[in-house]
Structure formats: C-alpha cells, structure tokens
Amino acid sequence: MTVDKPLRADAQRKRDALLATAREVFDAGGFFDLRFDDFARLAGVGTGTLYRHFPTREALAEAVYHGEIAAMCDRVRQLRAALPAAEALATFLRGMVDHIDAHEGLARTLSTLMATRSGALTEGSRALEQAVTDLVAAAVRDGTVRDDVNAGAVMMALHGIGAAHDRPGWRAEADDVITLVLDGLRRPL
Amino acid sequence: MTVDKPLRADAQRKRDALLATAREVFDAGGFFDLRFDDFARLAGVGTGTLYRHFPTREALAEAVYHGEIAAMCDRVRQLRAALPAAEALATFLRGMVDHIDAHEGLARTLSTLMATRSGALTEGSRALEQAVTDLVAAAVRDGTVRDDVNAGAVMMALHGIGAAHDRPGWRAEADDVITLVLDGLRRPL
C-alpha cells in the first residue's frame, strides 16, 4: 500500500535511534509517564524530528509493535508446521502468557493502547488475529475443536489477559483463562 | 472507612448536578472527548467547584461507577437466591453481556479507565468480584463446576469482553467467550 520512499541517511539514523529508545522505554513500562518532549531528548533528537517521524505516541508505539507482531506470527507458523493444530493452538496460547509475563512493560503499554482504541493497533494486530484464526480453523477441520465458536473469542480472551495485567494473581489467573478456553473449545457433550 | 461529613445544602445540590451530568455524558460515550472545564459549565457549576468535589476525571468516573457496581451486585444476589449456583452464574454472565451491549458508552468509558489503571476502579470493582467469586465457590460446592480454576479467571474474561468492546463482531464474540468459559468451567473428563 504505502510505497517506502528511500530515506535519507541521517533520517534513517534518527529514526533508528528513536525506535531503539522507544523499545527500551516500552519494556520499562514508562511509555505513558514520560513527557513526549523528554523522550525526544532521551533519544538525542530534536522535538521536531520526533514529530516528523512519529506524529503521535500511538504511531511510535505501532512501529515498535510491528516487530512484536511479526515475531508472534512467525511463532504461530512454526508451531503449526510442527504440531497437530489443536496442540499448536494450546502451545501458542500458553506461550503467549509466558511472553506477556516476561515483557510486563510492553504488555501494559499495548493493552493501554488497545483500550485507547488508536485504530492503528487494531490494524496492526490484524495479522496476528488472522494467524490465530487459521490455526483454529485447522483444528476445527481436524475435528479436535468445536465449530460453533468464532475464533475471535480466543482473541478476546487473550485481550482480557493482556488488559488485566496488573491484577495481583495475574499469572495464575491467566493460565486459568487459557485452560478454560482450551477445555471449552473441545467439542462439548 | 471514610466518615461521611454532613454536606452543606448547596454543596449537595452541586454534587448531584455534577453526578447527573456525568451519567449522561458517560452513557453518550463522550466522557474523554469533553474538556473537563466545559463539563463544569455543562453541569452549571464553576471549575473550582468541580475540582473540589471530584479532583480528577477518575474520581468522577468512580462515583458514577459505584452505582453501577451496586446494581450488579444486587443482581448477583438475586440470581443466587433464585437459582442453583451454576445456573445463576451462567445467567449472570449472559446478562452482563446484554448490559454492556445496552450501555455502550459506559462500557467504553469503564474499560478505558481500567486500562489507565486508575486504581480507584480496581478498588471499586472489588465488591463485584467478591460476589462472582462467591457464586463460583457455591457452584464448586454443588459439584457443578471444577475446583481447580480460580474465579479470577472469570473476571479476566469479563474484563476482556468489556475491553474489546469496539471489535466489529463484538456481540457474537462476547457470547462465544461466555460459552467457552461456561463449558470450560464444567468439570472436565
């Protein structure tokens, strides 16, 4: 859709610096506590430059998010190649909880963005959703998963897990949600 | 905990006006688009007064939220008195989806607040969580629900449903999540 214009050397350098700093701040979880102007300074870049590359906080977040999403999609593909669909799904979901657990700050940032409904992210996560949907569809074809439930429900549950990240017993509860989803997904009766 | 100090007559009047206006704006879904100062004018109140009664947007939201929470807790209690625990739980969860569906704006506002992790709300929803936890515990005692899954998982799923409120096929997916949770909750094997 968007044609990548060849970026000038210095521009590319600044952009990279911005992204690198963003990733750090993201993982530290302070993405929303930091003044945007200060963020520019932190990356060794002028305010104007920051705004030209990323007009909004969300734009910046999305740029970082893209890499994450790509990695997750890869993982889905790998699992799907290596395991029966139902097992791949289970492994993927369990893995997601691990991942979110290990990247606390990032998880928080993302769920905040989701809720703020920046649209850009809804867009960005489409790829992941598609991958999960395919996985569920494959499991349905195998007959290991019921066919009367939309794959979107799985995304919704996942969303809930991410969004509730600050609950005290988060890890245990997240695992339980996955258990419920997985068991509920088996053909009933 | 907090002792209610006898509020002066005019203060009470203003406070009520504020709350009434807040409820309207809430339900219309424009709670975050409205300048806080304008909100004061809308309620026929000075800025200073608004801030004295509700120091932050969140404080105001919480005040409105309290009523909602109380109503939901009542509903849980009623259902529990009228039905076997497992059925009460199912009915309650289905009802929640209806309720969120019918109060779009409010749902959005609340989930935004949740994600912003205002703390006050986590606090406020404790009562509802307790009610649900009790309900699940009762169902476990009845032997109709498995005992190896934390009730918090149900809250998490519910949270996900509310937070994902802007998804295209929301209603259907929300119903599916409830189906998964309910089926997953039955003692497996």
Add this chain to the structure above:
DNA sequence: TAGAATATGGAGGCCATCTCCATTTGTCAA
C-alpha cells in the same frame, strides 16, 4: 563541488488542566 532536496532542532504558541482567593451562600445560636 555547487545547487537542490531533504532533514534537523528547539524556541515559542496554543490550549487543557488545575489553583487560588475574593465573594456568596448556608447554618446556627441568641
């Protein structure tokens, strides 16, 4: 290496948030 194109940075404008206090309103004792 000169000129055109592209990118930079940070001073300053803008605007929502919140504070402060002179004034108004309510309460209560006499």
Add this chain to the structure above:
DNA sequence: TTGACAAATGGAGATGGCCTCCATATTCTA
C-alpha cells in the same frame, strides 16, 4: 430575625505538556 462564622462557589490566570514552524544544517546528485 439577625449577626457572625463556617462552608462553598466560580472564574481569572498560572502552569506545563503537546505540537508547529522555519532558519539552519546535512545529504544527495550531477
């Protein structure tokens, strides 16, 4: 009632973060 004190009001203006603008600097191309 009324006077006097406490409680509450409202809105002008300080504060401070977000973003724009453009004079200057850097890179590219021929």
